[in-house]
Amino acid sequence: MVLQAPGQRLEPTELADPVPAAGQILVRVAACGVCRTDLHIVDGELSEPKLPLVPGHQIAGTVLEGGERFAAGDRVGVPWLGESCGRCRYCLSGRENLCDNPVFTGYGRDGGYAELAVAAEPFALPLPSGLSDVETAPLLCAGLIGYRALRMTGDAERLGLYGFGAAAHIVCQVARHEGRRVFAFTRADDEDAQRFARELGAEWAGDAAGAPPEELDAAILFAPVGEHVPAALRVTAKGGTVVCAGIHMSDIPSFPYELLWGERIVRSVANLTRRDGEEFLALAPTVPVHTRVSEYPLERANDALDDLRAGRLVGSAVLSVS
Numbered sequence: 001m002v003l004q005a006p007g008q009r010l011e012p013t014e015l016a017d018p019v020p021a022a023g024q025i026l027v028r029v030a031a032c033g034v035c036r037t038d039l040h041i042v043d044g045e046l047s048e049p050k051l052p053l054v055p056g057h058q059i060a061g062t063v064l065e066g067g068e069r070f071a072a073g074d075r076v077g078v079p080w081l082g083e084s085c086g087r088c089r090y091c092l093s094g095r096e097n098l099c100d101n102p103v104f105t106g107y108g109r110d111g112g113y114a115e116l117a118v119a120a121e122p123f124a125l126p127l128p129s130g131l132s133d134v135e136t137a138p139l140l141c142a143g144l145i146g147y148r149a150l151r152m153t154g155d156a157e158r159l160g161l162y163g164f165g166a167a168a169h170i171v172c173q174v175a176r177h178e179g180r181r182v183f184a185f186t187r188a189d190d191e192d193a194q195r196f197a198r199e200l201g202a203e204w205a206g207d208a209a210g211a212p213p214e215e216l217d218a219a220i221l222f223a224p225v226g227e228h229v230p231a232a233l234r235v236t237a238k239g240g241t242v243v244c245a246g247i248h249m250s251d252i253p254s255f256p257y258e259l260l261w262g263e264r265i266v267r268s269v270a271n272l273t274r275r276d277g278e279e280f281l282a283l284a285p286t287v288p289v290h291t292r293v294s295e296y297p298l299e300r301a302n303d304a305l306d307d308l309r310a311g312r313l314v315g316s317a318v319l320s321v322s
């Protein structure tokens with residue numbers, strides 16, 4: 001499925017089979033998760049995609065042509081960080097997620113809304129067994145970025161999750177596994193999401209503009225809504241951290257300094273490192289993380305994006321390719 005220009009529908013398109021370059025592997029895509037970032041790309045909120053573009057950066061598949069780490073037949077995951085330069089000050093200091101010249105899957109390089117994809121072998125991830133490809137795909141961005149965001153909250157016990165979609169439903173399970181208490185914030189009338197959050201162990205679920213029954217030690221914002229930043233600070237205890245986990249967010253309204261005072265921290269989380277991927281994919285089966293998936297055939301990618309945009313999904317949308 002191909003994006004010709006931002007704002008347009010994806011078009012089913014016959015493309016020539018991609019040919020792996022040196023250092024790349026060829027992957028038969030089995031499933032590809034649909035991420036809010038894909039929506040930001042398709043809607044033109046992220047302004048520098050390769051065009052035309054095959055979106056998709058949560059690829060679960062099988063290696064067709066391997067290299068040094070992967071052999072044909074291995075299960076493999078391809079995440080958002082498709083490649084980093086290895087030379088900039090960020091790459092050289094263990095912060096490849098901040099690389100000055102990265103290549104992102106499904107943005108700077110064709111991604112997984114397709115039958116075949118190529119990937120830089122060093123940045124591909126071995127997949128754990130025990131979960132199907134469709135169930136695994138959401139781990140590769142929603143899970144990974146959520147995991148990185150969770151690490152940024154330190155040992156916060158009372159954790160707020162703003163927006164209870166693909167990422168939060170995975171993070172909630174990991175947080176509960178770690179003994180944290182979870183408070184889920186959704187749109188006031190989104191009873192499906194609130195029920196889903198309570199099923200996964202959140203002890204409270206309610207209106208994102210309202211107050212939880214007690215203050216939080218940290219909050220992670222997955223919903224791309226700038227108003228949530230002061231709202232989260234308002235209910236976060238002294239010394240707590242508010243982590244913005246999305247790649248795009250509406251403007252943050254101004255707010256009184258007293259909301260930040262008391263050593264509260266507002267920070268973003270950007271992309272992922274290979275280490276995040278390896279750590280999280282090792283952790284997920286021990287929780288064990290179960291993903292709630294709405295499955296769409298590849299040719300219905302536009303419907304999946306529409307449902308995500310409209311907030312009609314519970315859990316993660318995944319395109320299945322067969």
Ligand SMILES: [Zn+2]
Pocket residue numbers: 084085086087088089090091092096098099100101102
């Ligand atoms: Zn770099």
Ligand SMILES: [Zn+2]
Pocket residue numbers: 035036037038057080141142
């Ligand atoms: Zn993503």
